Amino acid sequence: MSQAHHGHDEDARLMLAFQQNDDERCFDQLFQKYKGPVINFAFRYTGRREVAEELAQEIFVKCYIAAPRYQPSAKFSTWLFRIARNHCLNEVRRQDYSYRTEQVEESAIAAQHDDPEQQAQARAMQRAVEQALAQLPESQRSALVLSRFCAMSYEEISETMETSVSAVKSLLNRAKGTMIKHLSSFLTEG
Amino acid sequence: MTTTKPKVIRCSKCTKHLSAFLDGELPGALAEAVRAHVTGCPACADRLERLRALHGALDQLPTQQPSDRFDGAFARRLQAAKRDQRAAVPASRPRWGWRLPAFAAAAAGLCAVVVVAVLALRSPPPRTDAPDAGDELELAMNLELLQDYDVVANLEALEDFEVVKRMEELPVEEAVR
Numbered sequence: 001m002s003q004a005h006h007g008h009d010e011d012a013r014l015m016l017a018f019q020q021n022d023d024e025r026c027f028d029q030l031f032q033k034y035k036g037p038v039i040n041f042a043f044r045y046t047g048r049r050e051v052a053e054e055l056a057q058e059i060f061v062k063c064y065i066a067a068p069r070y071q072p073s074a075k076f077s078t079w080l081f082r083i084a085r086n087h088c089l090n091e092v093r094r095q096d097y098s099y100r101t102e103q104v105e106e107s108a109i110a111a112q113h114d115d116p117e118q119q120a121q122a123r124a125m126q127r128a129v130e131q132a133l134a135q136l137p138e139s140q141r142s143a144l145v146l147s148r149f150c151a152m153s154y155e156e157i158s159e160t161m162e163t164s165v166s167a168v169k170s171l172l173n174r175a176k177g178t179m180i181k182h183l184s185s186f187l188t189e190g
Numbered sequence: 191m192t193t194t195k196p197k198v199i200r201c202s203k204c205t206k207h208l209s210a211f212l213d214g215e216l217p218g219a220l221a222e223a224v225r226a227h228v229t230g231c232p233a234c235a236d237r238l239e240r241l242r243a244l245h246g247a248l249d250q251l252p253t254q255q256p257s258d259r260f261d262g263a264f265a266r267r268l269q270a271a272k273r274d275q276r277a278a279v280p281a282s283r284p285r286w287g288w289r290l291p292a293f294a295a296a297a298a299g300l301c302a303v304v305v306v307a308v309l310a311l312r313s314p315p316p317r318t319d320a321p322d323a324g325d326e327l328e329l330a331m332n333l334e335l336l337q338d339y340d341v342v343a344n345l346e347a348l349e350d351f352e353v354v355k356r357m358e359e360l361p362v363e364e365a366v367r
Contacts (some may be wrong), residue, residue, distance in 0.1 A: 057264040061271045128328045148248045187243040
């Protein structure tokens with residue numbers, strides 16, 4: 001991505017203001033904006049909310065400390081999620097976490113369906129989706145999470161994962177293909 | 191007004207691009223080709239529907255909202271990291287500090303060796319006549335360095351220097367004697 005493109009990146013402007021003027025309010029704005037997406041990203045590595053929050057806090061501490069090394073040639077969100085991915089990968093390996101699907105949030109499902117049978121079916125599907133996502137190889141899962149949950153373009157994903165756009169396209173193709181196979185019974189029922 | 195017909199693609203190519211098509215990541219002409227193919231191909235249309243259903247299922251997953259204690263926990267963690275960083279800086283100075291004299295001594299020694307080597311290479315060949323004032327000054331300036339100079343220290347070996355130096359000029363009998 002060109003530097004000119006990042007010239008319009010408000011996040012990069014905030015990060016530079018923090019980097020150059022030590023303006024903590026700028027870092028706090030970025031923290032408030034991205035804490036949710038980073039928690040959700042980390043959650044896809046652990047399946048545990050509390051662990052995901054701890055990882056997210058560590059990721060932001062790393063960003064704070066690494067701020068002097070931030071280059072405006074990188075979009076802030078791709079820089080942040082690159083740190084997030086590396087941290088999650090290292091911690092998951094180090095702590096030997098095994099992904100655990102948490103109890104499905106009943107309230108979210110109940111709000112969508114009145115019929116108890118439909119509620120049960122939706123709960124089962126959600127659990128199946130969580131499991132299929134968790135079983136994907138790490139690079140496929142990261143690409144899919146960045147695409148679907150962080151709304152990143154293929155180019156942004158390629159920068160975050162330090163790979164090519166065509167590799168991202170391939171990772172997403174394979175990830176979705178595998179998930180469709182695992183979820184075939186749910187997806188055909190409409 | 192004429193409209194360009196979309197390029198015709200096969201199922202294998204269409205399948206490869208369906209995911210990017212749904213993500214809005216295909217360039218215009220290719221996106222048009224995929225759209226045209228899907229319209230006339232039930233199998234690819236079915237694949238596209240499954241992909242749409244998968245996207246829908248992924249989007250239905252509940253998102254995790256930060257807990258009420260998240261900001262406070264982060265602030266405490268950041269303060270601890272800052273304290274660690276501050277503590278790490280003075281601790282690292284003495285570690286380097288006590289090494290500095292050693293580095294300085296090593297650097298000085300290296301400089302001395304280089305100076306000796308340069309002087310040895312650039313000095314004129316030994317002369318039998320008395321040194322002039324410039325030579326004396328140079329000698330005085332480098333006296334300490336020359337004290338360790340093997341050749342100078344081993345003066346006994348130089349006692350016959352004149353004979354050795356003139357060896358080729360001497361008649362054979364005299365040289366043997």
